[in-house]
Structure formats: C-alpha cells, structure tokens
Amino acid sequence: IQAVFFGICVLTDLSSLLTRGNDSQEQERQLKKLISLRDWMMAVLAFPVGVFVVTMFWSIYIYDRELVYPKLLDNFIPAWLNHGMHTTVLPFVLIEMRTTHHQYPSRSCGLAAVCTFAVGYILWVCWIHHVTGVWVYPLLEHLSPGVKIIFFAAVTIIINVFYLVGEVLNNYIWDTQK
Numbered sequence: 001i002q003a004v005f006f007g008i009c010v011l012t013d014l015s016s017l018l019t020r021g022n023d024s025q026e027q028e029r030q031l032k033k034l035i036s037l038r039d040w041m042m043a044v045l046a047f048p049v050g051v052f053v054v055t056m057f058w059s060i061y062i063y064d065r066e067l068v069y070p071k072l073l074d075n076f077i078p079a080w081l082n083h084g085m086h087t088t089v090l091p092f093v094l095i096e097m098r099t100t101h102h103q104y105p106s107r108s109c110g111l112a113a114v115c116t117f118a119v120g121y122i123l124w125v126c127w128i129h130h131v132t133g134v135w136v137y138p139l140l141e142h143l144s145p146g147v148k149i150i151f152f153a154a155v156t157i158i159i160n161v162f163y164l165v166g167e168v169l170n171n172y173i174w175d176t177q178k
Helices: 002-019 025-067 071-075 079-086 089-099 107-132 138-142 145-174
Strands: none
Touching: 002 025, 002 089, 025 079, 025 089, 025 107, 025 138, 025 145, 089 145, 107 145
C-alpha cells in the first residue's frame, strides 16, 4: 500500500511539474484525477493502515514478539527490512500529511472504504489459513473462534478510528475545519 501510494505521489508531483504553464484542458483533467486518487489513497489506505500497522505490530511485538514476528524470521528478514515494513511507514505518512493538503472523501464514503478494505484483508487472512492451515499472524493461533471474531471486529473499529484521526489531523494541519 505504501509503495503504491508514494509512487502515485511521485507521479502526481512529476505530472504537476511537467504540465505547469500548459493550457491543455485534457492534461489538467488527468492531473485532477491523479490528485483525487492520491488524496483518496492517503485518506482511506496510507494513513489508517500505516498507523494501524505500526501501532499494532510494535504493541504486540513489545508484549510478545513471537505472536507477530517470530525470532525465526530474523534469519530471513534483515532488521532494516522489518523496520522498513513496520516502522518507517509512520514518519513518512506524517511527513506527507504535513507537506501536502489532502482532500478527504465524505466521512461515510471514507469509512465505508476503510471497512471494505479491513473486511477484505481479514477475509484474505482467513482464506490463507483455510488453504494452508497456517495463520499469517501467529497471534491468531492462540485465539478461540469467538475471540477471533471479537478481535477482527476490534481491528475493523480501530482502523476506522485511525481514519477519523487522519481526517481530524489533516483538517488541523491545513486549518480546514468546517
């Protein structure tokens, strides 16, 4: 998500620079579409998912690393790559929020999109378990079916809260409170 989002950010910035001073209505229309996609991805995916990944991963890691990142993985995934996936996301997404104003979708559309992503991801994790018999996140091995349902519901609620935090933070930074 982060790689695609920041790729779109670079593409948006380059397109903006290359079309500056150009009177082409078509290029302006395409640039506006790209900016809308960038803003939607920031609001619905990059910020809430990025903050969720960092907070959940490191909270569980501090509690018991074996539940999210077993020591065995150190043999295959270098520490810098672990931090690239689970740490650097937060400062980069905060820098992006501070340096670029993002137009958030309506709250209902944004929350619906975040819920759709969260449920889709949860279903994907369950499908992987169904096919392989292994949970992607070792924490899930320790939860009973009922607790898993509560956990998945809580995760969906938390990611929606992070969406709202992103919206409030964006409005605060750019002073766009209504």
